[in-house]
Amino acid sequence: MSLGLISVFLIVFVVVGAIVxxxxxxxxxxxxxxxxxxxxGTSAVTELSAVFQEAIExxxxxxxxxxxxGSFMALLQSSNGHLGFSKIVDQVCDTxxxxxxxTFIMGIAIFIxxxxxxxxxxxxxxTHYDKKKIPRETLAYxxxxxxxxxxxxxxxxxWGVCLMSMxxxxxAFLALGSNHIKSYLSASPLCFYPIATLVVAxxxxxxxxxxLGGMKKAYDRVEQTGMVYSExxxxxxxKVSDDVTEGKILxxxxxxxxxxxVTVVTGDLLxxxxxxxxxxxxxxxxxxxxxxxxxxxxxxxxxSDMLQVDVVLLLTxxxxxxxxxxxxxxxxxxxxxxxxxxxxxxxxxxLLVSVLCFCTASLVGVCALVVPIALxxxxxVGANTLLVMAAVMSGAGFGSHACxxxxxxxxxxxxxxxxxxxxxxxQLPYVAIAAxxxxxxxxxxxxxx
Numbered sequence: 416m417s418l419g420l421i422s423v424f425l426i427v428f429v430v431v432g433a434i435v436x437x438x439x440x441x442x443x444x445x446x447x448x449x450x451x452x453x454x455x456g457t458s459a460v461t462e463l464s465a466v467f468q469e470a471i472e473x474x475x476x477x478x479x480x481x482x483x484x485g486s487f488m489a490l491l492q493s494s495n496g497h498l499g500f501s502k503i504v505d506q507v508c509d510t511x512x513x514x515x516x517x518t519f520i521m522g523i524a525i526f527i528x529x530x531x532x533x534x535x536x537x538x539x540x541x542t543h544y545d546k547k548k549i550p551r552e553t554l555a556y557x558x559x560x561x562x563x564x565x566x567x568x569x570x571x572x573x574w575g576v577c578l579m580s581m582x583x584x585x586x587a588f589l590a591l592g593s594n595h596i597k598s599y600l601s602a603s604p605l606c607f608y609p610i611a612t613l614v615v616a617x618x619x620x621x622x623x624x625x626x627l628g629g630m631k632k633a634y635d636r637v638e639q640t641g642m643v644y645s646e647x648x649x650x651x652x653x654k655v656s657d658d659v660t661e662g663k664i665l666x667x668x669x670x671x672x673x674x675x676x677v678t679v680v681t682g683d684l685l686x687x688x689x690x691x692x693x694x695x696x697x698x699x700x701x702x703x704x705x706x707x708x709x710x711x712x713x714x715x716x717x718x719s720d721m722l723q724v725d726v727v728l729l730l731t732x733x734x735x736x737x738x739x740x741x742x743x744x745x746x747x748x749x750x751x752x753x754x755x756x757x758x759x760x761x762x763x764x765x766l767l768v769s770v771l772c773f774c775t776a777s778l779v780g781v782c783a784l785v786v787p788i789a790l791x792x793x794x795x796v797g798a799n800t801l802l803v804m805a806a807v808m809s810g811a812g813f814g815s816h817a818c819x820x821x822x823x824x825x826x827x828x829x830x831x832x833x834x835x836x837x838x839x840x841x842q843l844p845y846v847a848i849a850a851x852x853x854x855x856x857x858x859x860x861x862x863x864x
Contacts, residue, residue, distance in 0.1 A: 418453065419746020422738040425450055426774040429734070429820075437647075437836055439820055440723075443730035450737035463733075470732035476685060477822055478725050482718045483688040484534050487670070488830075489717030490695040491538060494704045496667030503664055504543045514540070514547055515557065515620035522561025523613070525675065529562035529574065529815060529823050530684060535671055537830030544643065550633035551644045552841040555831035559842060560616040562823050563778075563815025564609035567808045570599040574778075574815075578808060581782055585790040587800045598801075605805035605864070607856040608765070609812045611849040619845065629841030648833040651720075666704065670695050724825045727835070731776050731820050744771055744784050752792075760798040762857035764789050764806040765813075769850070772814020776821040782811055799864045802857070809853055817846045 425446040432442035451463040471478065508514040518540055525532045537558050544554050566574040579599050582588040591598040604610075618624035626634050636642055644652060670691045677687035692714075699705045705713065738744075751767050764785070771781040786807060793803040815823045819839030828838035 417746065418741040419743050419749075421453055422450065422741035422743035422746070423774075425734070425738065426743070430774075433819065433836060434840070437834075439836060440727050440730060443727065443734055443820065447730060447733045447737060450734070450741065454737065454740055466733055466736050467729070470729060470736055474728070474732045478728060480530065480684055480688065481721045481725050481728065481822075481826065483685070483692065484530075484826075485719070485721030486714040486717035487674070487688055487692045487695070488534075488538055489713045489720065490692060490699070490705075491667060491670060493709070493713050494663075494666040494695070494699050496663055496665070496670075504540070505546065508543065508547075511547055511549055512621060514543060514549060515553065518554065518557045519561060519616060519620050522557060523565055529566045530826055532562045532566075533558040533823065533827045533830050535675065537827070539667075539671065541831065548637050548641065548643060550630070550637050551648070551831045551833045552630055552633040552838060555827045555833055555838040556630070556842040556845065557616060557620070558827040558831065559816055559824060559838070560612050560845070562827065564612040564812040567812040567815075568603040568606050568609050570596045574811070575599065577779060578782060578786075578811065581786045582790070582804060585786065587790040587794045588804070591800060599804075602801045602804040602808065605802055605860065606809045606812065607805070607860075608769075608809035608849055608853040611852040611856070612812070612816060612846075615845050615849050624845070627844035629837065629843065630845075633837075633841055644833050645837060648837060651829065651832045651834070666698060669698065721829065724829045727820055727825055728822055735775050738775060743775070744781060747771060748785070748788060757797040758861045759858065760793055760796050761802045761806045761861045762854055764793075764803055765810050765853060765857050768807055768810025769813040769817075772810060772821075773818045776814070776818045778811050778814050778821070781814070782807060785810075798861070802860055802864050806857060809857075813846075813850065813853075817843075817850075 429439070429442045429446045432445075433439040436442065447463065447466075448459070451459040451466065455462040504514075504517070508517050518536060521536050521539070522532055525535060537554065540554060541551070544551065563574065566572040567578065569575045570579055579595060582599070583595055588595075588598060591601070615624060625631075633645075636645065673694050674687050674691040677690045678684050681687065696710055700707055700710065747770070748767065751763060768781060768785055771785070772778050775781060789803055789807060790800065793800060815821055817839075818824060819835055824839060825835050828835040831838065
C-alpha cells in the first residue's frame with residue numbers, strides 16, 4: 416500500500432472519528448502518531464518530536480496571533496466597553512433580521528484578513544446576539560461565511576496577495592496582461608463557491624433560506640431553553656457579573672479601530688494586536704478600569720482561553736507536515752489527472768483543491784502545489800485560464816470555510832463561544848448547498864466559457 420493512500424486513510428479517520436467522538440484533538444493526535452510510525456518506524460517518537468518543533472517554527476505567527484487575541488479580548492471585556500457598544504447596536508439592530516444583516520455587511524466590509532474579520536465582528540456582536548436570543552451557531556456561521564470566501568476574491572486581501580503571488584509565476588496568467596490586479600479581478604466573477612456562499616448567507620439573513628440540520632436544532636434549543644449555546648459549549652463562556660450594566664463605547668471602539676487601522680497600514684495582524692493591546696492598557700489603567708496589578712493576570716487568562724484552539728491548530732500543522740511527507744497531495748493529483756480534459760477541467764480543479772484543502776487545512780500548501788500544475792495543464796487541454804484561476808480560488812475558499820479544523824473555523828467558533836464541531840456541523844447544510852451550486856456552475860462554465 417502506497418504512503419499516499421495511507422495518508423488519505425488518516426484524513427478519513429480524523430474526519431469520521433471527530434464527528435463520531437466529538438474529540439477532534441484526540442483524532443488528530445492519533446493520526447499524527449500513526450503517520451509517524453508508518454513513516455519512521457522505531458524512530459517515530461524522535462522524528463515526531465522534530466515534526467512538532469518544525470510545525471511550531473513554521474506556524475509561530477498563527478499560533479501567536481491566536482494567543483495574543485485572547486489577551487486582547489480579555490482586556491476589552493475587562494473595560495465593559497462592549498456593553499456600551501451593544502447598547503448602540505440594540506438601538507439600530509432592533510430585530511433579528513437587522514442583526515444578521517449587520518453582521519453580514521460588516522463581514523464583507525472587513526475583507527483584509529479572514530482572522531481579523533472573525534475576531535473583530537465576533538467580539539463586537541456576541542453580546543448583542545445573546546440579548547436577541549440568537550444562537551451562537553448563527554454568529555459563527557456568518558463569521559466563517561464572510562471570511563475566507565470574500566477574502567479570496569479581493570487581490571489586496573491577505574489571501575488575494577498570496578494567491579496572486581502564485582499566479583504571477585505562471586505564463587498562462589502573465590499572458591492575460593501586464594495589469595496583474597485587473598487579471599485577478601477578472602477571475603473573481605467566476606469564483607462560484609464564494610459567490611454562492613455569500614448568496615446563501617444573505618438569504619439566510621433575510622429569512623428566505625430555512626434553518627436546516629444543526630442550525631435548526633440550535634434555534635429549537637434557544638426556543639425551548641433560552642440557551643444561546645449548548646451545554647457542551649458552556650466551558651467556552653465565562654459568567655459575566657449581572658451587576659455590571661454600564662460601559663463606555665469608546666473603550667471598545669478605539670482599540671478595535673486601532674487593530675483594524677494598524678493591520679491595514681502594516682499588512683500584518685501581529686503588530687496590530689500588540690499595538691491595540693497596549694492602547695487598552697494605556698486607556699484603562701489611568702482611569703482605574705483595571706489596576707496595574709490586574710493587567711498581566713488578565714492577559715494570562717486571555718491566553719489560556721485560546722490554548723485549546725492553539726493545540727488543535729498545532730496538531731493540524733503537524734498532520735499537514737506528515738501527510739506532505741507521505742506525498743498525499745501528489746498522490747491525489749496523480750489519480751485525478753487522467754480525468755483533466757478541457758470542458759470538465761475547471762470543475763475537476765475545483766473539486767481537487769476543495770478536497771485537498773478540506774483534508775489538510777493547508778490552503779497555502781495545497782494551492783502552491785496545484786497552481787503550477789493546473790494553469791499550464793489548463794492551457795494544454797484548452798480550458799479558460801480565468802476559469803481555472805477561479806476554480807483554484809473557489810477551492811481555497813471552500814477549504815477555509817468547510818474544514819472543521821482550519822484556522823478560520825477554529826477562530827470563528829472560539830470567538831463565538833461554541834465548540835468547533837458544533838459550528839462545523841451546524842453550517843454544513845449551507846456549505847453543501849453552495850458546493851453543489853459551484854460544481855454545477857463550473858461544469859456548465861467549462862462548456863460555455
